Amino acid sequence: MDDIELRNELEKIHAVSYGWALSCCSHDGNEASDVLQTAYVKVLEGRARYKGRSSFKTWLFSVIRYTAAEERRRHWFRRLGLAKFAGERSGEDMFAEDIPPDLDDKTREFRKSLEKLPGRQREVLHLVFYQDMTLEEASAVMGVSIGSARTHYERGKKGMRNLIKTQENENG
Amino acid sequence: MDKNDIDKDLKSLYGGIRAADSRKAPSFERLMARPAAGTMSFAPMLRIAAAVAISVCAGTMALQMCQKTAVQEIQQEKWANISGWEASTDNLLTMSTSNFDGSLATGTDVWLEYSGTNSKGSL
Numbered sequence A: 001m002d003d004i005e006l007r008n009e010l011e012k013i014h015a016v017s018y019g020w021a022l023s024c025c026s027h028d029g030n031e032a033s034d035v036l037q038t039a040y041v042k043v044l045e046g047r048a049r050y051k052g053r054s055s056f057k058t059w060l061f062s063v064i065r066y067t068a069a070e071e072r073r074r075h076w077f078r079r080l081g082l083a084k085f086a087g088e089r090s091g092e093d094m095f096a097e098d099i100p101p102d103l104d105d106k107t108r109e110f111r112k113s114l115e116k117l118p119g120r121q122r123e124v125l126h127l128v129f130y131q132d133m134t135l136e137e138a139s140a141v142m143g144v145s146i147g148s149a150r151t152h153y154e155r156g157k158k159g160m161r162n163l164i165k166t167q168e169n170e171n172g
Numbered sequence B: 001m002d003k004n005d006i007d008k009d010l011k012s013l014y015g016g017i018r019a020a021d022s023r024k025a026p027s028f029e030r031l032m033a034r035p036a037a038g039t040m041s042f043a044p045m046l047r048i049a050a051a052v053a054i055s056v057c058a059g060t061m062a063l064q065m066c067q068k069t070a071v072q073e074i075q076q077e078k079w080a081n082i083s084g085w086e087a088s089t090d091n092l093l094t095m096s097t098s099n100f101d102g103s104l105a106t107g108t109d110v111w112l113e114y115s116g117t118n119s120k121g122s123l
Helices: A003-012 A014-024 A029-044 A056-079 A105-116 A119-130 A135-142 A146-171 B003-024 B028-033 B043-084 B090-096 B109-120
Strands: none
Touching: A003 A014, A003 A029, A003 A056, A014 A029, A014 A056, A014 A119, A014 B003, A029 A056, A029 B028, A056 A135, A105 A119, A105 A146, A105 B003, A119 A135, A119 A146, A119 B003, A135 A146, A146 B003
C-alpha cells in the first residue's frame, strides 16, 4: 500500500477510528485527537506497517489502542510534573470539548455507566456494539484470545445489564 | 431483561454515542493539520535515572569505605592497647632473669663478710 492508498484508507474510516480513540481515552476529546494523530503519523511514516494479516480497520484499531496506552503513560508523567519529558504539546488545545452538550440524558447516563466497567469489558462491548465487529475481530484488536474476548464480552454485558437496572430503579 | 433485550439496548445506546461522536469528530484534514503531538522521549529520563543510580552507587561505596576505615582504626587501637599492657608481676620476671654471678648484693652479705674475718682471727 502506497502513501496515497494509506491516506485514503485512513480517511475512509476516520469517523469510527475517532470513536475508538475516544473509547480508549475515556472520552477525552483532546487525548483522543492526540492519539489518533500520532497513530496516523505512525502509519503514514511507516513506523507501523500493515501486512495484510487482518482487515485494515482491525489493524489500525490495534495501532490506536497501543498508541493510547503510550499516551496514558505520558499522562502519568504529566501527573508527576514531568511534562517536559513527556513531550507535552504547547499552545491551546483545539478540541477542548469532552462531552457534547447535545447528548440526551439516557446516552449521558449510559456513558457514565460504561466508565464503571473494567477496561477490557468496555473495549469489547465498544468493538462489538459500536464498531459492529465480530468477537474474533475484537479479540485481534485487543490482542487477546477469542475465548478471553468472549469472557470479557459476557461479563461486560452482565455488568451493563446490572448497571442499567440500577439506573432504572434509581430513576423510578 | 433477557439476553436479546440487553443486546438491543446496548446497540441503541451505543448508536446514540456513535451519533454524538461523529458530530464531534474533527475532520481528517483538520486533525492532521494540528500541531504534532509530542513524542514520548525516554532519553532524558534515562539520563536522570543513570545519574541517580551512579550517585547512589558512589554514596554507598563512600559510606562503606568510611565504615571500613573506622573499624580498622578501632582494631588498631585495640591491638596497641593489648601490646602495651603489662602485668604488675612483670618486675618479678625481670629479676628472675638477672645474672646471679655474685654481683647481686643482699642485706645479709655484710654478716657473711664479718663471719669470714672473724674466722681468721684478725679481730
